[in-house]
Amino acid sequence: MTTIVFVLLSYLIGSISFAVVTSKLFGLPDPRTFGSKNPGATNVLRTGRKDLALITLLGDGGKGALAVLLAWLSIRHGTTEQQAVLTSLAGGAAFLGHLFPVWLRFKGGKGVATFLGTLLAAAWPVGMAVAATWLVVAFLFRISSLAALVAVALGPAIALLLGRPPAIALLALFMALLVFVRHADNIRRLLKGQEPRIGAKTSPDAGHNGGPPLPPELYKDEGAPKA
Secondary structure, rough: HHHHHHHHHHHHOOOOOHHHHHHHOOOOOOOOHHHOOOOOOOOOOOOOOOHHHHHHHHHHHHHHHHHHOOOOOOHOOOHHHHHHHHHHHHHHHHHHHHHHHHHHOOOOOHHHHHHHHHHHHHHHHHHHHHHHHHHHHHHHHOOHHHHHHHHHHHHHHHHHHHHOOOHHHHEEEEEEEHHHHHHHHHHOOOOOOOOOOOOOEEEEEEOHHHOOOOHHHHHHOOOOEEO
């Protein structure tokens, strides 16, 4: 019964879309209506509000960490294996909630921030190694999506190499597979050599990561994104 309660609670926590909530609170357009139509931090950034994009990023990562922490608190006196199993189930449920939120008709984000936040809470050395991998690949190739895909793909192997319980490696594998599914369009553009590089100049109405153009109402007369 405890496991079922934490899985359901974690899913509901993960279903909170910080991109949508933040945009509504600060009068921005719904992130599901422009750019890549992905309710995530990078699409919020397309409006020019770096502060709100950061809030979204921290919120999406934090909700995965919160789900893991709540599960750990309930079983902190159990064995290492018991802790790993319950926290992994809670983290996986929160991640699933982010990708398929009940509040948004099961159309959520791509999951990279939530992947990282969940792993940092479930096994911080693994999360730190995944984050470092993202930074190295992003520095070398200047492509955000490529860095994310490489980092999450190595997550399960990193968990095993660092001697974490099998449940942690399975959690990383579960989330990595879903990240790849959600990045299908990015993968197609990578294979075609069309994925934009970090810092590359684009036209002012270009959609995020090759998505459809942003609507004109998001821009001021001079072409800069509205704050």
